[in-house]
Amino acid sequence: MHASSFTARLVALAVIASVVSAKDDLPADCDRTATVKAGETCSDICEKYGVPTYQLAAVNKDIIDPSCSNLFANQVLCLGIKDLDCKATHVVKKGDTCHSIADAHNVAFETLLGNNPNVGHDCAWMKPGEVLCVAKERYS
Template structure:
């Protein structure tokens, strides 16, 4: 019985240590965070917190893999960097285009592209549930 109590305490300490070390791994200028819940995907987190898909990947580079298959329950993720955080977002629906999203949100097309420009972004291959930035001004890049 004493050994199982010790094991339970050791496991609890390991969980606490992993959460603390995850918080320590966040960028110093992280503006907002989210804690991963059971069953959540990156798409779920982006839609829930209004975070562009590219932004979540960029600010957590080295923490989450490019396909976002390594999320862990209670993992703390950075959602945005101070001064570089797009908070106006749009979840892509089937049949939408970059032009239709920009027009519907009264955004200059060039601004829309600049705010969503990242490696692999292509208006032709946008997918439903992708979260895009719809800020009307260009967000500064870090």
């Protein structure tokens, strides 16, 4: 009984240490954060907080892998960098094209591509559910 109580305390300390060290991994100029809930994906977080898919990946490049398959509950992620945080977003729906999104938000096509390099130079990699930056100014 005593050993299991000790083990439980060790596990609790390990979880706390991982959360504290995760905050240490965030960029120094991180402007806003989110804590991952069990079962959440990068897509869920992007849509929930209005964070462009590319932005989430770029500012957390030292924390999450390119496929975003290593998230865990209570992990702290940076959502945006001070003065480089795109908050004007669009969630891609089936049938959307880069041109239709740019037109709908009155954004220059080149600016849309520049802020969302993950979609490719011809938008071939854009997919439904992805969150795009539709700001009129360039962030990347």
